Amino acid sequence: MAEKAKTRKTAVVTGAGGFIGSHLVELLLEKGCKVRALVHYNALGSGGHLEEVLRIGRESGAEWFRSNRLEILPGDVQDQRCMRELVTGTDVVFHLAALIAIPYSYRAPQSYVNVNVMGMLNLLEACRMEKIPRLLHTSTSEALGTARYTPQDENHPLQAQSPYSATKIAADKLAESYHLSFDLPVVTVRPFNTYGPRQSARAVIPTILSQAISPDCPEIRLGSLDPMRDLTYVRDTARAFYMIAEAPLETVAGKLYHLGVGESVSIGDLARLALEVVGVEKPVKEEKKRIRPEKSEVRVLQSDNTLVKKEVGWEPAVTLREGLEKTAEWIRGHREYFLPGEYTV
Secondary structure (H helix, E strand, O other): OOOEOOEOOEEEEEOOOOHHHHHHHHHHHHOOOEEEEEEEOOOOOOOOOHHHHHHHHHHHOOHHHHOOOEEEEEEOOOOHHHHHHHHOOOOEEEEOOOOOOHHHHHHOHHHHHHHHHHHHHHHHHHHHHOOOOOEEEEOOHHHHOOOOOOOEOOOOOOOOOOHHHHHHHHHHHHHHHHHHHHOOOEEEEEEOEEEOOOOOOOOHHHHHHHHHHOOOOOOEEEOOOOOEEOEEEHHHHHHHHHHHHHOOHHHHOOOEEEEOOOOOEEHHHHHHHHHHHHOOOOOEEEOHHHOOOOOOOOOEOOEOOHHHHHHHOOOOOOOHHHHHHHHHHHHHHOHHHOOOOOOOO
């Protein structure tokens, strides 16, 4: 988003304190945007991973830090007024706020409806009322369920194999309905499994790497080792969001784009590669409490990224081995975030 007539574009990012959100904020700042970053209000006043972004900006003397181009706003997508005030006067909205942990969705499905469905509705309505020029909504490959064919393109059927995926399907369809009913310029972006620095221990790669690195863990304990996943490094995912936001509106409005490498690897093979990257040998074992209910487990995810390559020009640049090396390095420097022997829901 280059400057035009010395006017910087303003971008809103919901879920900005999270894993992908913080990397997207960082990229937008590097590209010259003003960023209005929504973080979920909490009594500690924590900005989540944006605190690391601020530290990096401060220590490096980044121009965006010196010019105060990052505004961090506490709030909640469940509040209609908050959403209306958040998006007013912005050029583009990136919606990443969501409850995402699949095991927790078995315990608290109502919370997922409140945040993922009603929060989506609130944001769509706010963008419609404020006539926002472009909204990017974040979907998930979990909405596809176990692959009926591979690679999975944008026409692949949807299947809700967890309460989490059901709420994301609902959010996707709300976005689609607002484009068709109200001509809202919304684009849906469906990342496959994104990984990298700042990802929490509830995700599989930090779970593997934190146990591999820890001298207190004699083995790697995981859920099912058979599922296949298509893994994209987080900086590549953030770059895709930016490129879609920059693409001609007539090309992308109302579209759905799959973001993935286009190759899948089993969790067992992923663990063995991670151990090789870290340079240790440990047995890899399944642990019963980590295994999803049989019908809820998504067995195979593998993206077809042909459309986004053709229409936007994006393709991933970081290999799985390179990404694992970068992620392992970050985990080594942030061990306080992880309890390697514990199961994080």
